[in-house]
Amino acid sequence: MLRLFFLPLKAVLKSSGIRLLATRGAPRCGSHNGQKLPLLQRQYSTASEVALQSGRRSVSIPTKATERIMGRWLLVCSGTVAGAVILGGVTRLTESGLSMVDWHLIKEMKPPTSQEEWEAEFQKYQQFPEFKILNHDMTLAEFKFIWYMEYSHRMWGRIVGLAYILPAAYFWRRGWLTSGMKGRVLALCGLVCFQGLLGWYMVKSGLEEKPDSHDIPRVSQYRLAAHLGSALVLYCASLWTALSLLLPRDKLPETRQLLQLRRFAHGTAGLVFLTALSGAFVAGLDAGLVYNSFPKMGERWIPEDLFTFSPVLKNVFENPTMVQFDHRILGITTVTAITGLYFLSRRIPLPRRAKMAVATLLTVAYTQVGLGISTLLMYVPTPLAAVHQSGSLALLSVALWLMNELRRIPK
Structure with missing residues (x-):
């Protein structure tokens, strides 16, 4: 999937018109034995000259081609955020959001596989208000449905995080990001991580015991609005940047x-x-x-x-x-x-x-x-x-x- 985002360095240099001298020890001043070199051989980028002088591996510089790649990347990222918002809405409509009572970034990636593991997971759910007040007659099969709904939402959130962070690290290493884009990409990746923490903070509000309340257990509407609002901000920022990079003005x-x-x-x-x-x-x-x-x-x-x-x-x-x-x-x-x-x-x-x-x-x-x-x-x-x-x-x-x-x- 990541190959859709990445372009080989050689192709990017070729599309941008940059030519590097292949001759070892070639002069940097644009002449050889008193004769001027061809124009294409004297067209160095600043980044390429610095890389050659320092003896390090040369990196690419932002071009129209790299902008299109990053635009497509952010368009895909905004699509994954939209999927998370839609899936989260369905999770709320099916009242599945409180079925997973723990939060572990890595441990919970593997769902229960045996009857014993499912029964242990169900017993943990039975200790919380939603089961005691609303779902006290729920069967294990019904629990599996709402558990998988919440599990799908959480796993999709991890996919969103990978869709942002891994390509961002690649683009940064390749030198495709301008100073302005670096700040924007850092903000987007930070907001993705914040979303995960805010999601668990929201779920915790529905797991708390409320002795003075006989209402149906639910997450705080304030935290739900904050979780949705930050997701919409992430979606808008990603989509806006993608459209700005892809659409001609x-x-x-x-x-x-x-x-x-x-x-x-x-x-x-x-x-x-x-x-x-x-x-x-x-x-x-x-x-x-x-x-x-x-x-x-x-x-x-x-x-x-x-x-x-x-x-x-x-x-x-x-x-x-x-x-x-x-x-x-x-x-x-x-x-x-x-x-x-x-x-x-x-x-x-x-x-x-x-x-x-x-x-x-x-x-x-x-x-x-x-x-x-x-x-x-x-x-x-x-x-x-x-x-x-x-x-x-x-x-x-x-x-x-x-x-x-x-x-x-x-x-």
């Missing part, structure tokens, strides 16, 4: 209307991100099961139990009714903003790809609204809810694509 005339459209696109992308993040609170509190009607919530536009918690701010994050209400408002606001963005873009001459991005954004937005309403009315079936969660990633991706198409070209 269109030089757009800097008009007042274009500046307005660019700001509108940025604000719309922020709304999409915020709406997706609010979905973590909906999932964490099972708020999608509270009012399964649309457009009204029950028989009212504004339900009576919207402000039952004290202080008032607590309702925004802990009252399932308010959490669902907020998610509805954010979704409606987002699709309205995208509609306005579409009509504004039609008044401005844009390149073909930018027009495609705006039209795709509008289409995905209304599809996502339809999925959300259907999920609500059908009482949150797992397959449909998973598609709705995936739709939020698709919408965020298209919003980033549009922003990238409209980005300012530095002079």
